[in-house]
Amino acid sequence: MSGPLIIAVPSKGRLQENAAAFFARAGLPFVQNGAREYRARIQGLDDVEIALLSASEIVGEVAAGRVHLGITGLDLVHESVPEPAQRERLIHLVQPLGFGHADVVVAVPKAWIDVRAMADLADIAHDFRARHGRWLRVATKYIHLARAHFDAHGIVDYRIVESLGATEGAPAAGSAELIVDITTTGSTLAANALKIVEDGVILRSEAHLVAARGAEWSAQNLATVRAILDRILAEARARAVREVRTRLPDAAEAGRAAAEAFGGTALVAEGSELVLHCPARRVYDCVAWLKGRGAKTVAVFAAEAVFEPENPLADRLAAAVA
Ligand SMILES: Nc1ncnc2c1ncn2[C@@H]1O[C@H](COP(=O)(O)OP(=O)(O)OP(=O)(O)O)[C@@H](O)[C@H]1O
Ligand SMILES: O=P(O)(O)OC[C@H]1O[C@H](OP(=O)(O)OP(=O)(O)O)[C@H](O)[C@@H]1O
Ligand SMILES: [Mg+2]
Incomplete structure (x- = not known):
């Protein structure tokens, strides 16, 4: 017999509640798996195991093929596997989920009235180095996304300061001049007197159901995933x-x-x-x-669910992992 279908689902943070609700709506409620807090099951599906992880860990597990499916943000997918061909080879995007919307943006102090677009930032970066003898500092945890965007706009005079939390506070704290971070309502940026640079939206992110192309997919796993996607589609x-x-x-x-x-x-x-x-x-x-x-x-x-004979999501997934 083959191993269970493993689905990694956020166990904390912004995506947790929505992810659990998404499965529950499709008639696939999670049940806790005994004392093992980081594992759960789906009621009625014995060959499915739910791995409860943080959204950022989930991308790593999917990319490594250690789980079959995962729910995570597109921002984390792009940041963890920045190279497009490699991303394509490792991760199949099954479906956007309609929650966890957030934009990855470049933001600068509101007081920088001369900086409106990335091109202005290029000028400032160059002058900054000439004037202060050091590079402009960009605080972020989106190191790859930030570098690619700065590269694309020909900005070279800067340095990344890795930030692991409260990134928006870095400019006021004096540990960086500007930031790259996610924003949804814009209130955290506003509270920190920061503004988004006009062409500084690097990625529009949303939570996605993703599949590991490199996982071991047995015929049984594929049949189970088809049954799950049938219910997800029927609910939608x-x-x-x-x-x-x-x-x-x-x-x-x-x-x-x-x-x-x-x-x-x-x-x-x-x-x-x-x-x-x-x-x-x-x-x-x-x-x-x-x-x-x-x-x-x-x-x-x-209607509670509308089942149709065709399942394009499962067909595409099967082709992607074949
Ligand atoms: N304000 C927000 N609104 C909607 N979605 C968000 C928001 N902030 C983050 N997200 C989405 O949720 C993902 C996880 O963010 P969250 O802050 O919940 O992670 P976390 O639990 O802090 O993870 P870690 O500890 O690994 O950094 C983000 O990468 C993004 O895709
Ligand atoms: O544009 P807004 O609606 O203000 O949301 C953006 C904020 O939300 C997220 O942080 P979160 O609250 O998840 O805290 P964290 O940084 O500790 O993960 C994100 O890192 C921003 O700081
Ligand atoms: Mg967060």
Whole structure:
């Protein structure tokens, strides 16, 4: 028998709650695995093991092929495996998850009124060195992302000061002149009197489900991952549709026309019975249209899951790890 499918999920920090909620929504709730706090299981799936790690450790585990799947931020994926060809070879992006949005940005003191774009920063960096006899210092934990962006803008007169926390405080503390860090609402930057440089957005990040191309994927692991992705997709599809039920004398004809008009699907259109799946955002247009055709009672339901025969996420993943 092959080993379990291992999924690494953030155990702390910004992504933890959302990651657990994401699996729970798909009907895949975590249950604690006895006394081993850093391990959990998914209820009902015996051949899955959840490894609870920090978001940054997860990228390393995925890149090394020690886990099959992981949830982590795109910023960490790019920072941990900066070289594009290598990243492509090691990590398959299964799906963006719609949470954990954060931009990696270059930010300078608001008081630097002459610095608006990266080009201004290049001028300042050069002058700074001539004037102070030392390099401009950039505080960051995104060392590779910062270097690549500075390179791309032809900035060479600077030095990176590695920061492991409270990076935004570095300029005021005098340990660096500017920073590269993530921001979401901008409030931490504002509180520290920093502003984003115009072309200083290095990466727009979001939490992703990622797969390890270098892990050992047994046929059983692939089947399990397909079952998991089936449920994830079914939940996402369900959120996007409403089920509309009614009776009409010409249900078959009305079903065809409604499906075409609203971009939906007629699930049942026989005799006088009509069951439609309609995009959620168009559901009331669809109801009005059915009433216009003579429908009396029209009932609208939210679906819990909508399973379809095809699973493009699982197909792409299988191809990526083949
Ligand atoms: N303010 C934020 N809003 C939304 N997502 C964020 C925010 N800050 C960070 N993230 C995302 O969550 C990831 C993990 O950040 P977080 O600060 O939770 O990690 P951490 O637990 O501090 O990790 P470590 O201790 O390894 O640095 C980030 O890399 C980013 O993708
Ligand atoms: O733009 P904002 O909405 O203000 O968010 C940005 C801040 O959030 C993150 O820090 P976090 O609170 O996770 O603390 P940490 O640095 O200890 O990880 C990030 O490192 C920024 O400091
Ligand atoms: Mg943080």
